[in-house]
Amino acid sequence: MINALSRYTILFTLTLLVLALLSFSLIYMFPGDPLINLTGLVPQNDIQREALIKQFKLDQPYPIQFYHYLQQLFSGNWGYSFISGESLRDEIGIAMPATFELSTYAMVIAVIIGVPVGCYAGLRSYTASDYAINTASIFSYSFPVFWLALIFILFFSLDAGMVPLSGRISLLFEVPNKTGFILIDILLAEDINHSLALKDAIKHLILPTITIGLISTAAMIRITRRSVIDVVNSPYITAARSRGLSKRQIFMRHILRNALLPILPLMAIQVTTLITNAMIVETLFSWPGIGNWLINAINQRDYPALRIGMLAVSTMVITLTILIDFFNRLIDPSREKFERGTI
């Protein structure tokens, strides 16, 4: 346990260090002035420039620069956007939770629908209903997410007019950003009509969540189904059956637990897909998340923002995957290694 914990901590720190190094090297790899790429501040004259170079230790050798860069990162001084002049930390602090929120809801949908349906298909493997589920899931899994989003917008927003297509909430509501999660922020906000705002926010959530959720659900179904089939075919289930346990008992006691275990590491892969999809979908639904923010940053060639955005997103994804792996390791110590599977 302690051993595992320390191994994961070392792995985590090492990975973050590599990422930080990468983002540091971007300062020099991006076109333009390293000083601007690092700070986002545009010096007005040479004196100011000298002072800034001194302040950010850009006149020192690279290792010292990197050390100073790490210090700055830890003290929360992430630089400023080259375009808007806003503090990048504040901007990421607003954008990141929005993406996280969207991905979480999609993941919840994927688990709530995907796991039971996958179990059902797995238990009835190679029957008509299994084929139907399998076909449906392989279809939804093959959708390019941006096209799916467009189709949904066309049918549900433009034709049926059921749900809005952009943003998190009608801009008429002024919801102060406290936690970054819109639903919680609405409850914390003071002088607004809460029920109206909640209704509005949920309507805005529906389309993006379903778009990402559908693809993740399909993946979840396939993972669960495979896992359940593997367990059902294993000798200990045959043994349990021969002991005369009821189907229900077998399912609850043996299959479910053992089938869900291998799903966890597979979910780690799903996190990456999920967040990528969320980032793409954000640009279509004008969702104010990190994907939208990064795409705007690349279109605006906002190098300081890209540098820190890359670090923030990869840190988030890697933290999540490593956490899932660690959790998996805790509940199933027999898996000695960091393992990955396929869908």
Added chain:
Amino acid sequence: MAQFSLYQEEFHPSPWQKTWREFRSSHIASLGLMILLFFLVFSLFAPIIAPYDPLQQNVNALFIPPSWNVNGTISHLFGTDALGRDLFSRIVYGCRVTLGSSILLVLVAMVVGVTIGTIAGMLEGVRSSVINHLLDALMAIPTLLIAIIIVAVLGTGLVNSMWAITLALTPQFVHHTRSFVRTEMKKEYVLASKLDGANHLQLFFYSILPNMIEMLVVQGTIALSIAVIDISALGFLNLGARPPVPELGAMLADGMDVAYVAPWTVALPGLTIFLIVLAINVVGDGLRSALRKRLTQ
């Protein structure tokens, strides 16, 4: 010529043949393979199949609806786009660009990944463990992010987006190769070769690689479906192929500007991407279950 056989001959199909039989017995998988082959033919023979030059603009034929529409003409099967370019020709070439470049980059990722993976798998100790763990962790970085960084450093373009996706796919091959090599190295047949005095290189080429091909094919189909989706997503986000290159995702993004006037310019490229990915997934799925059946027999 029919021959009379007196003795019942014993026939042992090779593992490949067994898998192929299993695969063919699934109608869905065969259908998927046919569709995939169909798209491959499109990509290979694009200049012969496409009735028009995909870049040829025709001002007298703007926004012609597809031929099944009342206002469509048979001379433009899928209609034309905002610049009067023939959509069918563009989609045929689009398959070539999107599918072709995906196959290419998957092959590159495979070769690089297998090389690194084999070295890591044959190595022992701390070095290999550090490489592996780092690679595994870095594998989690989304392709989109890598692509954005590459675009920022090198600029937009189809080739740059291909680099990004190759970079994102390679760790998967490294990972699978490594664990495969690890387990195979412990098996008796490898030990036998070792005792025969085979060196690492010979071990790899004569013992391990032949066994690995199935795994590579399966991984390849997974990687291919990811690659197609990613390359078109990058094109769609204007981070990949630049107009007028007929890349399916970029075409879709192009069509969005006129989505209300000419919805087919959005629908058809999207449908093509979907079908390509679907076909690849179905084939991959069929391959995997065929393999599984062969192994459990």
Added chain:
Amino acid sequence: MLRVSRLLTAIIAWTTAIVLGGCSQGKPEDFYRSGIIYCSESNPINFNPQLDTSGTTSDASSHQIYGRLLDFNPDSGRIEASLANSWQVSEDGLTYEFQLRKGVTFHTTDYFTPTRTFNADDVIFSIDRWRLPSHPYHNVSGGRYAYFESLGIADNIQEVARLNSYRVRIKLINRDSSFLANLATDFSVILSEEYAKQLMQKGVPERIDHYPVGTGPFKFQSYRKDHYIRFKRHENYWRDTPRSERLIYDITPKSSLRLAKLITGECDAIAFPSQAEVEVIRQRDQLELAEKPGLNIGFWAFNTQKSPFNNPDVRRALAFAIDKNTLLETVYFDSAVRAKTLLPPASWAYQRDADDTAYNPVLARKLLNDAGVPEGFRMTIWAMPVERAYNPNAAKMAELMQRYLAEVGIKADIISYDWTTFRRHLRDGAHDSVLIGWSADSGDPDNFYRPLLSCGAIPSGTNRAMWCNSNYDRLINAALKTENIEQRKRIYQQVNRLLYEQLPLVPLAHAYRYQAYRSGLSGMSINPYGGINFAGVEKKL
């Protein structure tokens, strides 16, 4: 464990109370009617139109936040009183006296509370800021006043003097028949001198352009890049109180998404509907479309400081290589007039029989050969990333031109960045050629000729061709020296001839201006002389 569950119960109870209790807080329809959402196309650079000629910046600030001394009547185009009650011009046309309106209040916001109403100090501050390089505010936020620099107005003003609190006198050095018109443009806004003083004391003068204070119908509330700008009604606006309590700009760069939002009702009005979508808007019952011939010009400018584009023959050759009529059909969907010169037909100085380049690829290739431009020569076409009335889809136009240029053996690469970045690089002269245009701010012809091609307009970044010709400058200066319309017309005809010979830019089209909005919105109109104005707009449905 118990504590957690108790906490959970509390949260659930609280949430239900809010959700159920919320129903009594007035009808939802009233709430949704209380504000206007306008889907704009891009981010403003700041909230001071003095500093930027981009329509995005002035749309977001000029008529919303600020007032001007004079205004154009949107129907007749005549200059009328605004913050100045009345004005007098001396016989020699050099001295202008303005009587200012009394009791005009500035915005009270979170960051500023005015103690006095508008007076002469504000006028002097606002003009001196861009006029005098020695002014403490001159260098704040970059110190570039593109519009005024491009017209060279600052050098022509001798003094701006305060006669009393409500009377200001401006003396010019040379006669300028377009001076009053310039004071009525989107860029000649009146800032608060009191606010500026306060900021200077606090040591944060640059805030004046990002947290603006003005006398306009709406006061600035908040701005988030790429997402929104929020305004609130200015309750004490000196004209009729604005109808709408709130005004929100929803920044949506993709024109197809803007239309989608208009259809779903998430926007009440949208900026620059694409010409391709105009028919769609006309067909929908709940959408309205206003259209007017615009005072604008879309053109293709060459960077005349780069070889081989410094050679007029090369420029002419390239102009011969493209077919303007095709561009009109495919990009503007025939909602534009072919441009021969810089001036649109609506201008009084429009020259009907001006020379125009015709499509002639053979001649083009020959000229290129003579000029020593080889087959396979590579050049860049910069296509602006936003839609404008004068060019609704520059990327598409660039693709069309790519084909035309290929026919004469020239390989064109299309370059596009985000709007802000795009214009920054343009100003540095990184382009070979660019597809862009100009919307006039006043009906005066000088408003086209001077900012677009005069030498003085190069540093200010409106002269995209970076072209400087002393003969041209002499002619357009001469045109301003006279009030005689016929004489001015004759001078502009000479200018047109010169432009046809030199061709620093290829005029392409004068396009219609469209404004799309939902039928529930009343009071929307197109102001041909500048940005959008929401003061009288109200949501009814």
